[in-house]
Amino acid sequence: MNEITLRSAKQVIFGTGTRTELGEHAAVLGARALIVCGRTSLQASGALDELREHLTAGGVAVTVFAEVEPEPSLDTVERGRQALRDADCDLVVAAGGGSAMDVGKAVAGLAGHPQPVAHGTEITGLGRPCIALPTTSGTGAEVTPNSVLTDTVTGEKASIRGHALLPELALVDPELTVSCPREQTAYSGLDALTQAIEAYVSTGANPVSDLLAEESARRIAGSLRAAVADGANLHAREEMALGSLLAGLALASARLGLVHGLAHPLGSLYHLPHGLVCGALLPWVMEYNLGAAAEKYERLAVAVGVRGSPANLVVWARELVDDLGADLDFAEAGLKPEDFGEILPPTLASGSSGHNPRPVDEESVRELLTRLIA
Ligand SMILES: [Fe+2]
Incomplete structure (x- = not known):
């Protein structure tokens, strides 16, 4: 059996109304909190x-x-670190979607780091404690050891990773997602589903991540349409929040696949929301992986209530993506053969692509990109 590594926030608390416990948990960790969040929601x-x-x-x-x-930059982390120093804060509370949590985690994890933040920075030391409160059901960033950040000079969008980026506490209160708008609920939910499926079939998958990923996919499949149709449906919001958390735990152990390898370069080149790109790519990559992941797809089909062959799971995913309005026309979004040279190197270099169940090389990615715009 392969080595199994489990990663998570030090403590995870899930449940409707748990946000009211924030003060008591924060008081144990610090005296002055910097709330890191977006500009409006x-x-x-x-x-x-x-x-x-x-x-x-x-x-x-x-x-x-x-x-x-949205899709935050390394510069924002720098400004956040400055704000932390200026106010002499000893704790970060990262509240919001994946972007706010990624920045908050980086501000906390790199608080004691002397250098400006850059991709490839080795994140040493334990930084400051971070409490992460998700307000979308999507990234699972409340329990993952990475932050996705864009370098505004090079345009490169990539993860920084490290133990110091794991939050001290993930406080997941589904009620915080009730105000999440329809489109964002759909896109972030498709990100969570993609993460569950990619972690499930990843070459880094293990018996523990399989349990998490399968249960995640089951809950998301049963609730995503309902959460999008009626944002006030608290049961659907709870199921989605738990599904997203489970997907985060699964990917923190098993890593991801080609959808995420492609999503970063495509997202930054054509300025597309992460969840939309993930959802739009998911059926294509599932089809690409069909031969290599047939057995896992068969088990996953049972979990999400799809009958028949593993190919039916791909059909199911395509229908879900279409229903939720994420059937992106890649050609219309700007994708063209002249850009392939820019997309290929980061896709092939990404750790996510490296964990795809069917090996990925230049020719196969080129072929897949061509099919996206055929
Ligand atoms: Fe993602």
Whole structure:
């Protein structure tokens, strides 16, 4: 049996209403918290004020860094680190979607790091503690040891990784996702489903990640359409939040696959949301992997309630992606053969592509990209 490595936040608390416990948990970890969040949605939903109140009630002083943009940059992490130093904070509370959590984790993990942040930076030391509160059901970033960040100089979008990026506490309250808009619910949900499926068939998959990934896919398959149709459906939101958390735990152990290898270069080149690109690529990559992952697809089909051959699972995925409006026309989005030379090197170099069940080389990726625009 292969070596099994399990990674997670040090503590994970899941449940509706658990956000009210923020103050008591934060008080154990620090006295001055920097809330790292996006520019608008946490404010608009009232969650920012509420989280601030919970922290204050726990005796924790609060400074807010509400400057995280979608698909965030290394520069934003630098500004966040400066805000942490300026306010002399000893704790980060990262609240929001994957972008806010990725920046918050990096600000905390790199707090004591003397150098400016850069891709390839070796993340040493334990940094500051971070509490991650997801407000979307998608990335699972609350339990993963990486942050996806864009270098605005080179345009490169890549992960920084390391033990120091694992949060001290993941506080997953499905009620925080109720205000997530329809489109974002669909896209982030497809990201979570993609992560569950890629972790399940990854070459890094193991008996523990398989349990997590299969259960994740089962819960997401049973609730994503309902969560998109009615955002106030708390049961569907709970199922999605748990599915997303399980997918995060699975990928933190098993890694991902070719969808994620392609999603970063395609996303940054054509400015597409991560979840949309993942969903749109998923059926194509599942088809590519069909021969190499047939046995796993067969088991996954049973888990999500699809009958028949493994190929039917691909049909099911395509229908779900279409229904949720993520059937992206790649040619219309800008993909063209002249760009393949720019897309191929980061795709082939990515650790995700390296864990794809069917080996990936220049010719096969070129062929797949050509099919996307045929
Ligand atoms: Fe993802």
